[in-house]
């Protein structure tokens with residue numbers, strides 16, 4: 001496994017391996033956990049060359065968000081990636097990615113970024129799409145693997161690729177959870193032991209709605225009501241949204257059909273957590 005930090009070098013390394021080889025890209029912000037590594041495993045199954053990018057993208061963090069304190073440990077990440085058979089880590093600096101400072105031309109999502117996480121994080125998805133578009137240009141992967149954990153992100157990336165005719169296949173892999181149900185996230189390290197317990201309200205609220213769906217409930221308000229009953233037991237949790245939406249258009253639904261997504265975001269202390277479940 002090789003770790004490179006310049007765009008020129010990653011292009012050269014991929015070009016050396018490319019003839020006849022299929023390339024998969026797994027974009028991350030690092031501080032790897034089993035959720036990221038499941039994407040790597042999937043990439044390994046799908047391609048001959050697995051490229052993992054690690055970049056805490058300043059462009060997608062808003063004022064007052066956690067850009068400075070976001071956990072970073074390249075040595076630890078490299079050891080985990082090597083053990084999962086990654087071929088190349090691309091870990092550029094902000095200067096390498098944005099030599100002119102803030103890019104004058106960016107990828108701006110329209111309506112799909114107005115809801116859910118986009119509503120409370122203005123500019124976040126524009127920053128995310130811009131860096132993902134750049135990574136696609138630099139690596140030119142045949143396939144890129146993203147997690148269902150960041151469900152709105154995955155929808156926006158699929159639409160960017162469709163709408164801008166970017167020749168890459170997008171695959172979305174399921175959410176990896178701790179044994180008790182909490183979705184793995186690099187941000188979980190921020191949680192105190194007490195907050196870690198409070199955070200369980202997110203998956204438990206989603207589970208309660210899923211159980212109601214499995215019993216035949218389809219009404220969105222009543223499904224969300226089941227989730228709210230669970231959330232009310234954890235008053236320390238500050239709910240940002242709980243929405244039942246269409247998995248492609250992100251439109252709010254009044255009835256749950258197959259493939260509807262129930263998505264949640266909440267603050268536990270200073271930490272913002274997200275989770276979601278596809279109702280099947």
Ligand code: AMP
Nearest residue numbers: 028029030035146147149150175176184
């Ligand atoms: P991040 O480093 O948080 O930007 O995440 C990088 C990629 O890993 C994104 O595609 C995320 O959706 C995905 N990811 C993060 N957490 C999980 C998880 N618990 N299960 C599956 N994928 C995840």
